[in-house]
Amino acid sequence: MILVSECLAGVPCRMDGKSKPVPGIVKLVEEGKAIPVCPEVLGGLPTPRIPSERLGDRVINKEGEDVTAAFVKGAEESLRICREYGCSFAVLKSKSPSCGVGVIHNGLFDGGLTAGNGVFADLLLREGVTVMTEKEFNLTADS
Numbered sequence: 316m317i318l319v320s321e322c323l324a325g326v327p328c329r330m331d332g333k334s335k336p337v338p339g340i341v342k343l344v345e346e347g348k349a350i351p352v353c354p355e356v357l358g359g360l361p362t363p364r365i366p367s368e369r370l371g372d373r374v375i376n377k378e379g380e381d382v383t384a385a386f387v388k389g390a391e392e393s394l395r396i397c398r399e400y401g402c403s404f405a406v407l408k409s410k411s412p413s414c415g416v417g418v419i420h421n422g423l424f425d426g427g428l429t430a431g432n433g434v435f436a437d438l439l440l441r442e443g444v445t446v447m448t449e450k451e452f453n454l455t456a457d458s
């Protein structure tokens with residue numbers, strides 16, 4: 316079983332109330348081969364929600380509020396689901412402060428990027444789960 320970011324499965328759980336469906340991931344979920352999770356929703360944040368970005372060890376929203384606790388709670392709850400389904404592999408939405416892998420927004424809300432992982436991606440990596448972005452997944456699916 317594969318763990319996937321819920322927005323990639325076509326669920327409108329993003330901060331703007333939209334989704335980012337990837338056909339190959341939607342199909343995996345429909346076939347029962349992937350489990351979708353949205354750590355930010357599981358952390359109790361509303362949809363739509365105020366944009367947030369990682370800034371060092373914290374997560375700050377665009378109004379300057381520290382929302383780290385919700386992000387950590389959502390990551391832990393999503394990890395629980397990952398374990399429940401025995402997932403050792405995850406496909407996560409790129410650049411997100413929760414799900415981003417390798418590159419995320421820089422915390423300045425200026426569209427800039429920096430090296431790093433989202434809070435949930437970091438937790439999965441620490442737990443030994445293999446993670447990739449939907450961009451890497453598409454490259455793999457195309458090859």
Ligand code: SF4
Pocket residue numbers: 320321322323328329330352353354355356408411413414
């Ligand atoms: Fe998608 Fe992850 Fe953001 Fe949820 S937290 S909307 S799954 S990128």
